[in-house]
Amino acid sequence: xxxxxxxxxxxxxxxxxxxxxxxxxxxxxxxxxxxxxxxxxxxxxxxxxxxxxxxxxxxxxxxxxxxxxxxxxxxxxxxxxxxxxxxxxxxxxxxxxxxxxxxxxxxxxxxxxxxxxxxxxxxxxxxxxxxxxxxxxxxxxxxxxxxxxxxxxxxxxxxxxxxxxxxxxxxxxxxxxxxxxxxxxxxxxxxxxxxxxxxxxxxxxxxxxxxxxxxxxxxxxxxxxxxxxxxxxxxxxxxxxxxxxxxxxxxxxx
Amino acid sequence: xxxxxxxxxxxxxxxxxxxxxxxxxxxxxxxxxxxxxxxxxxxxxxxxxxxxxxxxxxx
Numbered sequence: 001x002x003x004x005x006x007x008x009x010x011x012x013x014x015x016x017x018x019x020x021x022x023x024x025x026x027x028x029x030x031x032x033x034x035x036x037x038x039x040x041x042x043x044x045x046x047x048x049x050x051x052x053x054x055x056x057x058x059x060x061x062x063x064x065x066x067x068x069x070x071x072x073x074x075x076x077x078x079x080x081x082x083x084x085x086x087x088x089x090x091x092x093x094x095x096x097x098x099x100x101x102x103x104x105x106x107x108x109x110x111x112x113x114x115x116x117x118x119x120x121x122x123x124x125x126x127x128x129x130x131x132x133x134x135x136x137x138x139x140x141x142x143x144x145x146x147x148x149x150x151x152x153x154x155x156x157x158x159x160x161x162x163x164x165x166x167x168x169x170x171x172x173x174x175x176x177x178x179x180x181x182x183x184x185x186x187x188x189x190x191x192x193x194x195x196x197x198x199x200x201x202x203x204x205x206x207x208x209x210x211x212x213x214x215x216x217x218x219x220x221x222x223x224x225x226x227x228x229x230x231x232x233x234x235x236x237x238x239x240x241x242x243x244x245x246x247x248x249x250x251x252x253x254x
Numbered sequence: 255x256x257x258x259x260x261x262x263x264x265x266x267x268x269x270x271x272x273x274x275x276x277x278x279x280x281x282x283x284x285x286x287x288x289x290x291x292x293x294x295x296x297x298x299x300x301x302x303x304x305x306x307x308x309x310x311x312x313x
Contacts, residue, residue, distance in 0.1 A: 058268040223276040
């Protein structure tokens with residue numbers, strides 16, 4: 001597959017191109033997949049090294065800075081609705097994750113953590129709770145994990161023993177003291193509300209940074225698949241198993 | 255409150271560079287486009303900020 005274009009934004013279709021650049025997009029579908037899996041990887045595969053480095057530094061830098069701002073708590077996957085079959089009594093739908101997942105493999109820990117902590121026989125989150133979803137009111141957690149959490153130093157501790165039911169057996173239920181007397185359990189405290197209390201505006205900023213990093217990577221995926229949206233482009237490509245030549249010219253747009 | 259505006263700078267830089275890089279292939283036009291995008295975003299944010307400030311003074 002070859003991609004021939006000019007990078008002169010002011011060139012019009014009536015003028016001859018000032019400089020032709022030939023870009024070999026190689027297998028564009030594989031490049032797009034790699035670009036989604038890790039920022040810049042698709043461009044590395046296409047041997048577009050300068051742009052690969054730019055995307056890697058900008059997108060991963062934004063993402064990591066967001067995680068730092070949010071104290072490792074802003075990226076998690078949670079799409080839990082309270083219902084009769086689930087032990088939790090609160091909803092937790094993390095829409096921000098739909099943007100964050102645009103960055104690919106760097107959010108894989110969030111999916112692993114979400115799978116571990118859900119269901120009637122949950123496991124303790126790994127890696128000190130990195131990218132783990134917050135514990136919700138009514139959620140079952142392993143007894144051993146509770147013992148580890150309440151034994152943490154005071155500046156790192158997020159739970160006390162009084163936050164959990166005194167059940168016997170391998171699990172305990174997260175039931176922090178009630179604040180409201182209203183019928184809506186979503187108004188009651190949980191680990192998420194404690195994160196917001198503790199980290200304040202930095203938590204929201206961290207969420208925004210990580211969301212924008214994921215959204216930017218979607219632009220990068222498109223660039224790996226189709227090449228840059230330049231003022232003048234001529235595309236010759238083989239699509240699918242059939243050899244099909246196509247060329248098009250886009251008018252200048254800035 | 256005002257110190258939180260500094261958080262916009264890395265975002266504007268990152269968004270401008272990535273957006274420009276998806277429209278061009280060579281570094282020189284990428285950087286030129288990134289500067290124009292950054293100025294545009296900053297100007298837009300400034301206008302929104304001034305409108306919000308004006309509304310704040312009115313109420």
